[in-house]
Amino acid sequence: MGRLPQTPKPVDEFDSIARLFRPLTEGAPEALGLMDDAAVLASRPGHDLVITTDVMVEGVHFLPEDPLDLVARKLLRVNLSDLAAKAAEPFAYLLNAAWPARCGWPEREAFARGLAEDQRAFGIRLLGGDTSSTPGPLTVSVTALGWTPAGAMVKRSGARPGDVLLVSGSIGDGLLGLKAARGEITGLSADKADWLAARYRLPSPRVELRGALRAHATAAADVSDGLMADAGHIGEASGVAISLDLDLMPLSDPAKAWLAFQPDRAAALAELAAGGDDYEIVCAARPEAVAPLAAAARAAGLAVTPVGKVEAGEGLRVSRGGRPVEPARTGWRHG
Amino acid sequence: MGRLPQTPKPVDEFDSIARLFRPLTEGAPEALGLMDDAAVLASRPGHDLVITTDVMVEGVHFLPEDPLDLVARKLLRVNLSDLAAKAAEPFAYLLNAAWPARCGWPEREAFARGLAEDQRAFGIRLLGGDTSSTPGPLTVSVTALGWTPAGAMVKRSGARPGDVLLVSGSIGDGLLGLKAARGEITGLSADKADWLAARYRLPSPRVELRGALRAHATAAADVSDGLMADAGHIGEASGVAISLDLDLMPLSDPAKAWLAFQPDRAAALAELAAGGDDYEIVCAARPEAVAPLAAAARAAGLAVTPVGKVEAGEGLRVSRGGRPVEPARTGWRHG
Numbered sequence: 199m200g201r202l203p204q205t206p207k208p209v210d211e212f213d214s215i216a217r218l219f220r221p222l223t224e225g226a227p228e229a230l231g232l233m234d235d236a237a238v239l240a241s242r243p244g245h246d247l248v249i250t251t252d253v254m255v256e257g258v259h260f261l262p263e264d265p266l267d268l269v270a271r272k273l274l275r276v277n278l279s280d281l282a283a284k285a286a287e288p289f290a291y292l293l294n295a296a297w298p299a300r301c302g303w304p305e306r307e308a309f310a311r312g313l314a315e316d317q318r319a320f321g322i323r324l325l326g327g328d329t330s331s332t333p334g335p336l337t338v339s340v341t342a343l344g345w346t347p348a349g350a351m352v353k354r355s356g357a358r359p360g361d362v363l364l365v366s367g368s369i370g371d372g373l374l375g376l377k378a379a380r381g382e383i384t385g386l387s388a389d390k391a392d393w394l395a396a397r398y399r400l401p402s403p404r405v406e407l408r409g410a411l412r413a414h415a416t417a418a419a420d421v422s423d424g425l426m427a428d429a430g431h432i433g434e435a436s437g438v439a440i441s442l443d444l445d446l447m448p449l450s451d452p453a454k455a456w457l458a459f460q461p462d463r464a465a466a467l468a469e470l471a472a473g474g475d476d477y478e479i480v481c482a483a484r485p486e487a488v489a490p491l492a493a494a495a496r497a498a499g500l501a502v503t504p505v506g507k508v509e510a511g512e513g514l515r516v517s518r519g520g521r522p523v524e525p526a527r528t529g530w531r532h533g
Numbered sequence: 534m535g536r537l538p539q540t541p542k543p544v545d546e547f548d549s550i551a552r553l554f555r556p557l558t559e560g561a562p563e564a565l566g567l568m569d570d571a572a573v574l575a576s577r578p579g580h581d582l583v584i585t586t587d588v589m590v591e592g593v594h595f596l597p598e599d600p601l602d603l604v605a606r607k608l609l610r611v612n613l614s615d616l617a618a619k620a621a622e623p624f625a626y627l628l629n630a631a632w633p634a635r636c637g638w639p640e641r642e643a644f645a646r647g648l649a650e651d652q653r654a655f656g657i658r659l660l661g662g663d664t665s666s667t668p669g670p671l672t673v674s675v676t677a678l679g680w681t682p683a684g685a686m687v688k689r690s691g692a693r694p695g696d697v698l699l700v701s702g703s704i705g706d707g708l709l710g711l712k713a714a715r716g717e718i719t720g721l722s723a724d725k726a727d728w729l730a731a732r733y734r735l736p737s738p739r740v741e742l743r744g745a746l747r748a749h750a751t752a753a754a755d756v757s758d759g760l761m762a763d764a765g766h767i768g769e770a771s772g773v774a775i776s777l778d779l780d781l782m783p784l785s786d787p788a789k790a791w792l793a794f795q796p797d798r799a800a801a802l803a804e805l806a807a808g809g810d811d812y813e814i815v816c817a818a819r820p821e822a823v824a825p826l827a828a829a830a831r832a833a834g835l836a837v838t839p840v841g842k843v844e845a846g847e848g849l850r851v852s853r854g855g856r857p858v859e860p861a862r863t864g865w866r867h868g
Contacts, residue, residue, distance in 0.1 A: 233770040234689045235615040235754055236585035241683065243578045249660065250571035251676065253629040255667045280570040294588040294629070294674045325584065332590045334669020339629045341586065341676040348576065354569045419570055435568040 209303055211329050218310040219293070219324060226290060226323035237292070237325040239343075248344040248351055250280035256298075256335035260399075261379060266305050267312030268399050269338070274316045276422065277342035279403035279477040283420035285352040285411040286344030288320050293327035296337040309338075320405065350412050354435035357417035357482035361508035363432075363440060364491065366404050366479045366500050368450040369425050371397040373473025385459040390452035397450075401477035410494035410502075411481060418481035425471045429480050429506070430514045436482075439511035444471055445518045448503040464523060468516070482508050544638055546664050553645035554628070557652060557659035561625060564660045572627070572660040574678075583621035583679040583686055587611045591633075591670035595734075596714060601640050602647030603734050604673070609651045611757065612677035614738035614812040618755035620687040620746040621679030623655050628662035631672040644673075655740065685747050689770035692752035692817035696843035698767075698775060699826065701739050701814045701835050703785040704760050706732040708808025720794040725787035732785075736812035745829035745837075746816060753816035760806045764815050764841070765849045771817075774846035779806055780853045783838040799858060803851070817843050 215232055223229035228237045239247070252273070256262055260269050274291065281288050293313070297306065317323060325343070357363075375398025377383040378391040386394075403420075411418050417436055419428045426442065433440035444467040449457065453470065460466035481502075483491050488504065495502045509515075516523045550567055558564035563572045574582070587608070591597055595604050609626065616623050628648070632641065652658060660678070692698075710733025712718040713726040721729075738755075746753050752771055754763045761777065768775035779802040784792065788805065795801035816837075818826050823839065830837045844850075851858045 230688065230690070230770075233766070235618050236583045236621070236679075236686075238619075238681075238686045239582040239584065241576050241578050241580055241582070243576050245576055247574040247576070247582070248571045249574065249627065251627050251629055251661060251663050253631055253663045253665050253674075255631050255665050255669070255672075257668050258631075258665055283570045284573075286571070292584065292586045292676055294586055296588055296590050296593075296672050326586060328586050328588045328674070330588050330590050330593055332669065332672065333592050334590070334667065334672065337590075337631050337667065337669065337672045339588075339663065339674055341627060344571075346573075351571075351573045353565065355565070431568070435565075 209306060214306050215329065218306055222310065222313055222317060222324035226325055228290065229325045232326060242345060244348050245345045246348050246351055248281060248284050248286035248346055249341065250277055251339060251341040252276045253337065253339040255337050264399060266308040270309045270312030271316045271400055273338050273340050274313065275401050275403045276477065277340045278320055278405055279401065279420040279422065281342055281344035282403045282405045282407060283418045283479050284346065285350065285408040286346045287408060288322045288405060289343045289345055290323050290325045291340050291342045292325050294339045296330045296332035298332050298334065298336055301336060352411050352415050352418045354417055354419050354432050357432050357436035357438050357508045359438055359508055359510040360485065361416055361482040362485055362488050362504050363429060363442065363506035363508060364481055364483060364488065364502045365421065365425060365448065365505050366407060366495065366502050368448045368453060369421065369476055369478060370453045370470025370473055371450050372475025373470060374453055374456055376475065383456065386452060386455055390455055394452050398475055401475065403477055404479045404500060406498040407479055407495055407500060410491050410498060411479065413494060414487040414491035415481040415483050418479055421476040421478040421480050422474055424474045425480060426514060426516065432480065432482060433512065433514060439509040439513050439515060440506060441509055441515040441517065442471065442506040443517050443519065444468060444523065446503065446505045447471060448501065464518060468523065544641060549641050550664065553641055554659060557645065557648055561658035561660055563625065567661060577680060579683050580680045581683050581686055583616060583619050583681055584676065585612055585615035586674060586676040588672065588674040590672050599734060601643040605644045605647030606651045606735055608673050608675050609648065610736050610738045611812065612675045613655055613740055614736065614755040614757065616677055616679040617738045617740045617742060618753045618814050619681065620685065620743040621681045622743065623657045623740060624678045624680055625658050625660045626675050626677045627660050629674045631665045631667035633667055633669065633671055636671060687746050687750050687753045689752055689754050689767050692767050692771035692773050692843045694773055694843055694845040695820065696751055696817035697820055697823050697839050698764060698777065698841035698843060699816055699818060699823065699837045700756065700760060700783065700840050701742060701830065701837050703783045703788060704756065704811055704813060705788045705805025705808055706785050707810025708805060709788055709791055711810065718791065721787060721790055725790055729787050733810055736810065738812055739814045739835060741833040742814055742830060742835060745826055745833060746814065748829060749822040749826035750816040750818050753814055756811040756813040756815050757809055759809045760815060761849060761851065767815065767817060768847065768849060774844040774848050774850060775841060776844055776850040776852065777806065777841040778852050778854065779803060779858065781838065781840045782806060783836065799853060803858065
């Protein structure tokens with residue numbers, strides 16, 4: 199597309215596509231070597247294509263000083279996390295990038311290096327994209343593609359009253375990791391703070407849960423907006439109420455250490471449940487499916503922990519040990 | 534995804550998704566009402582899915598004062614133009630938007646209204662997306678999906694020596710339209726200047742050419758970077774040389790009027806052939822397919838004009854009436 203003449207153009211887009219991004223399409227004939235106007239996917243009978251997209255803006259979703267290889271990996275991972283929640287097998291992605299003048303060759307090279315690293319880690323490939331200059335902050339988006347057997351995508355809308363609500367891994371590390379990355383966390387040892395910051399900068403999408411979810415979950419979402427919000431999304435999409443017990447939330451050791459220093463434990467737990475960027479999976483399962491789901495998750499190297507229940511009605515009910523927590527204290531508002 | 538606390542948030546993203554964007558998914562069960570982490574497409578046996586994506590940045594691809602309904606329509610249309618060049622039938626799209634604080638409710642409403650209008654015009658629907666705030670300029674991208682019968686996508690790489698090079702519609706209106714929109718064009722009547730500016734602001738993707746291209750073209754690309762660049766892309770992808778005759782380029786009446794005022798006709802023609810944003814289709818066809826291609830295009834309401842030839846070798850050869858134009862005078866460099 200033509201560009202207005204005043205735009206700075208420090209790096210040649212054609213060069214950067216040819217030298218940095220074309221290698222990322224290797225093994226994906228669908229990409230046509232980034233030499234065409236579009237990518238082309240053959241139909242895969244018996245399968246559905248799952249498509250998700252996320253945008254990340256410098257100063258909004260990542261810090262200007264964050265290394266760009268990590269930004270690229272986080273961008274892929276937040277998209278892979280959406281695929282994971284749908285029990286889809288990651289397949290490929292398209293990339294859009296609007297580069298500010300500060301992103302010269304070394305910065306773009308770092309970004310492409312991060313993509314390459316996580317392509318290998320997750321078995322995905324670049325299929326296409328578009329790049330532009332921008333007078334503003336670095337703005338990048340990925341559209342990720344995954345496959346499920348036909349009809350097997352786990353939706354947000356399948357939860358039914360009587361289901362158990364479960365969450366993978368640990369909750370609150372994203373929020374605490376952001377605090378740690380901004381140097382706003384106190385009372386923790388340096389390695390605990392570093393661990394949290396690393397969890398924030400480089401989440402682990404739970405792609406290995408897909409078999410367990412597909413076999414045993416009635417509904418699932420990834421925890422990107424925060425456990426309360428994303429559990430609430432399942433409730434909304436399913437037309438049910440969600441009851442969440444903050445005392446049941448699985449916490450990492452660094453999060454437990456942080457919690458021990460907080461004057462108001464209930465408020466602190468609610469803060470963790472409201473925080474985003476955990477990239478865990480929150481899901482619902484029939485009571486009799488909880489044990490097989492947990493066993494399948496364990497076999498995949500992950501814990502899933504019951505944190506609440508699905509009930510008739512609507513809205514999110516937050517409790518501690520069965521005793522309601524006032525909505526005002528949760529900081530959560532209905533989406 | 535979590536947002537850093539300092540971000541301004543003038544419009545609630547959930548509200549804007551529910552009220553402005555969810556209605557755009559009507560009739561597309563694949564979108565799951567934007568209530569899920571992803572969209573899901575059933576396999577369509579016998580068909581290939583064609584995927585393309587384009588990003589537009591305020592101040593780079595559009596002017597800050599451009600009405601946002603037109604920006605939205607242009608964003609869809611530049612993507613539809615890529616699908617058109619691949620002879621794909623437009624199907625649906627995903628949208629990413631990073632909104633600056635200046636884009637309040639009325640601006641987003643205008644943007645959504647533009648999307649709705651062109652959804653109707655082109656028979657496409659919204660399947661998913663992501664929105665964010667941004668401290669920078671409005672940055673929007675669309676990933677567009679289209680269908681072709683299996684194996685029937687027209688690629689850039691199919692041109693063979695002996696093919697005729699053709700282009701749809703008229704060339705140079707994008708460049709002149711940008712000049713007109715910036716008030717930088719002189720010597721034209723107001724309605725000619727307005728017509729050009731409208732062509733720049735709202736291109737017409739040549740989706741109606743798909744039958745003609747599928748039946749008769751060996752290769753095609755859309756003219757977004759400029760006729761020389763995009764014809765050059767066909768040459769590169771096909772491993773052939775492209776010979777382009779500037780005197781054969783189809784020009785609109787306003788472009789002819791502009792040309793009449795230019796002191797150096799060769800330089801002016803080269804400028805039109807180097808300019809972007811025409812969103813015509815440049816394609817190659819066997820000599821015996823030229824008449825049927827032109828007839829099929831005419832039946833679809835469009836002219837296609839021979840503008841050159843495909844030859845053995847590599848690179849772009851620019852001539853006027855068969856006489857070479859020095860490469861330095863074309864302003865075009867090899868991508």
